[in-house]
Amino acid sequence: MAALLPLMLALSPAWAVDAAKLDDLFTRLKSAKDASEAGRIEAEIQIEWARSGSPAMDLLMQRGDDAMQAGNFAAAAEHYTAVIDHDPDFLLAWDSRASAYYANGEIGPALADMGHVLAADPRHYDVLAGLGTILEETGDEKRALKAYLAAQAIHPYIQPVNDAIERLETKLEGQEL
Template sequence: MSAVLDDLFDRLRAATSPVEIEALQDAIWQHWLSTGQQHLDKALEAGMRALQAEDYTAAIAEFNQIIQLAPQLAEGWNKRATAYYLRGEYRAALSDIAAALQREPRHFGALWGQFRILEHLGETRRALAILNRLDAICSGFYGLRELQLTFRERLGENDAID
């Protein structure tokens, strides 16, 4: 983990303004999307273009290449999880999200994806646990408090969230 990324996350944790939160998230994404290796950056770009074109098989192939060449990069796992998710392969997506989070536990993109899958699968308690992890990263994420409240109510936990 880099000092720059650690600083961005420290600032994100303290941020309260939606504009500041968005700017910090964008800076973190830029950090994650730049591997510093041209061939990996090109594969990442190609995979993201394939995702946009809804060619999930091609996207997965590009992200497989990144994972094989640089398994330590969380974003390769996260992007492949996205492709699996969009293809409806939720268990494969959850497996890749776990791998991404093992490499970068603060990966809010992977956590949001994990939350959405768990929500879709009706795993309310686990989904709430993910929302609580997101809260520890940045309590000011848009809509987070409302989602936490909704999921606590579903579980019969009507206590207010601090």
């Protein structure tokens, strides 16, 4: 079985995510009537983002997630890196590794992975929100606000993002963005 793992990973389809379905979901998310409807659409988007197309990659992702839950961020990053090595187009692995790096205090690598995700899919509101958080924590409040506003433009019902926007707009009022 161990000999089959590399073959299974190599044969995993990078097209597991349904781009047309995601396009429709993002259109619906932007025009959602309320937070409840947006939450249902967000759940569908999360399901699409999680489609690796490979049971072996799903197992590696689960091991990474388990390591994150256990607070072993370095091990989590290693598991996510293994997924990325086998399918560099699977953006959830990049996003998850960015979270592991961030949790481990490795801001530079986290930002690099976030940049990779946003270059491939600029609608990734979770990554934009995370970018806003990092920028705000590092004192770059103007750019943090821009990241939060970009996330909000895609997903208008992320309450922590909306709270951050309100907080930063109040704080930065009168300053040129």
